[in-house]
Amino acid sequence: MASRYDLIIVGTGFAGAFFLMRYLERAPATARVLVLERGARDPKPWQLEHRRSSSIDPAQVFHNKTPEKVWFTSPGFGGNSKCWMAGATRMMPGDFQLRTRYGVGIDWPMTYDDLEAHYCTAEQVMLISGPADSPMPRSKPFPLPPHRFSDPDALLKRHFPDGWYQMATARASVPTPTRGVCCATGYCELCPVDAKFTVQNGLAFIYEDPRVTLQLNSEVDGVVTAGGMAAGVSYRQDGRQQQADAELVVLGASAMFNPHIMLRSGMTHALLGKRLHEQLPIDVVLDLKGVKSYNGSTILTGLGYLFYEGEHRRDHAACMIETRNSPFGYFMGALRSEEGRWNERMIIRFLFDDLPRDDNTVTVSRDDPRMAEAYFAGYSDYAERGASLVPKMIDKLAEALPIERVVDSLRGQTSAHIQGTVVMGNDPATSIVDRHLIHHQYRNLLVLGASAFPTASPAYPSVTISALSLWAADHLFGAKA
Numbered sequence: 001m002a003s004r005y006d007l008i009i010v011g012t013g014f015a016g017a018f019f020l021m022r023y024l025e026r027a028p029a030t031a032r033v034l035v036l037e038r039g040a041r042d043p044k045p046w047q048l049e050h051r052r053s054s055s056i057d058p059a060q061v062f063h064n065k066t067p068e069k070v071w072f073t074s075p076g077f078g079g080n081s082k083c084w085m086a087g088a089t090r091m092m093p094g095d096f097q098l099r100t101r102y103g104v105g106i107d108w109p110m111t112y113d114d115l116e117a118h119y120c121t122a123e124q125v126m127l128i129s130g131p132a133d134s135p136m137p138r139s140k141p142f143p144l145p146p147h148r149f150s151d152p153d154a155l156l157k158r159h160f161p162d163g164w165y166q167m168a169t170a171r172a173s174v175p176t177p178t179r180g181v182c183c184a185t186g187y188c189e190l191c192p193v194d195a196k197f198t199v200q201n202g203l204a205f206i207y208e209d210p211r212v213t214l215q216l217n218s219e220v221d222g223v224v225t226a227g228g229m230a231a232g233v234s235y236r237q238d239g240r241q242q243q244a245d246a247e248l249v250v251l252g253a254s255a256m257f258n259p260h261i262m263l264r265s266g267m268t269h270a271l272l273g274k275r276l277h278e279q280l281p282i283d284v285v286l287d288l289k290g291v292k293s294y295n296g297s298t299i300l301t302g303l304g305y306l307f308y309e310g311e312h313r314r315d316h317a318a319c320m321i322e323t324r325n326s327p328f329g330y331f332m333g334a335l336r337s338e339e340g341r342w343n344e345r346m347i348i349r350f351l352f353d354d355l356p357r358d359d360n361t362v363t364v365s366r367d368d369p370r371m372a373e374a375y376f377a378g379y380s381d382y383a384e385r386g387a388s389l390v391p392k393m394i395d396k397l398a399e400a401l402p403i404e405r406v407v408d409s410l411r412g413q414t415s416a417h418i419q420g421t422v423v424m425g426n427d428p429a430t431s432i433v434d435r436h437l438i439h440h441q442y443r444n445l446l447v448l449g450a451s452a453f454p455t456a457s458p459a460y461p462s463v464t465i466s467a468l469s470l471w472a473a474d475h476l477f478g479a480k481a
Helices: 014-026 044-050 093-102 112-126 151-159 204-208 254-264 381-387 390-397 462-477
Strands: 003-010 033-036 062-064 164-166 212-215 218-226 229-237 240-251 280-288 300-304 319-324 345-352 361-364 372-375 403-411 445-447
Touching: 003 014, 003 229, 014 033, 014 112, 014 204, 014 462, 033 240, 062 254, 093 112, 112 462, 151 164, 151 300, 151 319, 204 212, 218 240, 218 254, 240 254, 254 361, 254 372, 280 381, 280 390, 345 381, 345 390, 390 403
Parallel strands: 003 033, 003 240, 033 212, 062 372, 240 445
Antiparallel strands: 164 300, 218 229, 229 240, 280 345, 280 403, 300 319, 319 345, 361 372
16 A cells, blocks of 8 residues: 655755745644655765765766767755756746747746745755845845855956856855855865755755654655546655655756656657757956956856847847856866966856757656657757857957957857756646646646756856755745735
8 A cells, every 4th residue: 555645845955945044934743745856865074085965876867968068966865966066056036937028938937026925945954155235136145255256257247247256055155054164175065064055965854754754765656546536656666666645746856857867757748858958158268467366255256247238139039148267177278388378268157048949858768768868959049149159259359358369269068057848827728837837737747847847047056956945846836815
């Protein structure tokens, strides 16, 4: 006989953790919650010893049919919070209303104002460091003070005061109760001093709640449905097939694995598994004359919004620029060879939003149904038109920076932000989940995370993922009094 729960959550990353946090704040002492995680706990000492964030190789869980396009994921307790670079930007207001404001793409089924309070909550839980000024409206300041600019960032801020900002990041700038200060080594995937927020160091306590049963090494292969409702999930643990039933089922297994589970469950929709996407990244290395780089206080120090919002979005993709504060791990030749000038070189990344394409897909592998299969046909013409303007954008930055030459400019293989595949919207004909992440057909099934993103904003997605989980939980269980 299947075990019975009030709530089953699949996944322990940002989406599942923030939903569970809010649920436990509202739930009675008698509530029973089952959380299923495909991977192991992989604690920080294990990660550092083995020099990787997960004991599961991504090649064990999905096939990449277009390997030139990399999709980055880290199965296990805490999900991608274990390995993220901790960039923690909000989306801009215009990102939610591309169709209404600029006549392109589609609108999200909520606005920036709808999520603003939830952004504040997510930032407080993560103890995000950020500046006093901001390119978007904010009702509360960042919880922690900002990290120190690099010298090139300081020049850009002086010349573009309303277009350049200190990085919003979940890497601590001052000590917190559970995290030390960022050591700026540039080895951020694993963070040797545990300065960045992860589910392991920031929300592990919710899984110790007596109402919660956490089962690791539990691979969910389907949502069980009956009578037009989600009845529970089937999963494998220690080689044994099992089933658990629940009043409410929540999928928070990422944009790669949410559609895979749904397709294996026999769910159908014209868009299910389609519109896989992320931002288009262009990496540029610049030589500077007499200006030293790599002297900020964390791995990513600056954010440029010069080419983000505006009427240009009618014609081509918006762009957010990040400045990198470490020459290690990204580029060969990130340091100059001239004596005394080794760090007169700057690495920047241009991130362009994308309008998702139906031919970018996640499906069930025919060779092994337990594997997801990703295929990427390419970015939209809209994103490509934006990326073609990078040389002109560099010319603009040259108003503030003494650029001697462009050393290198190349397309990144990934921005490490898997999105789309279970799109949200108001119309069941053109979306799979509604504005509160509830499945249009199975009304006790939620599908959380970046899989619901209708478009790819230039912003990093993790804070938006977390805010959407809070938004969905508040809709179901009521906002705090």
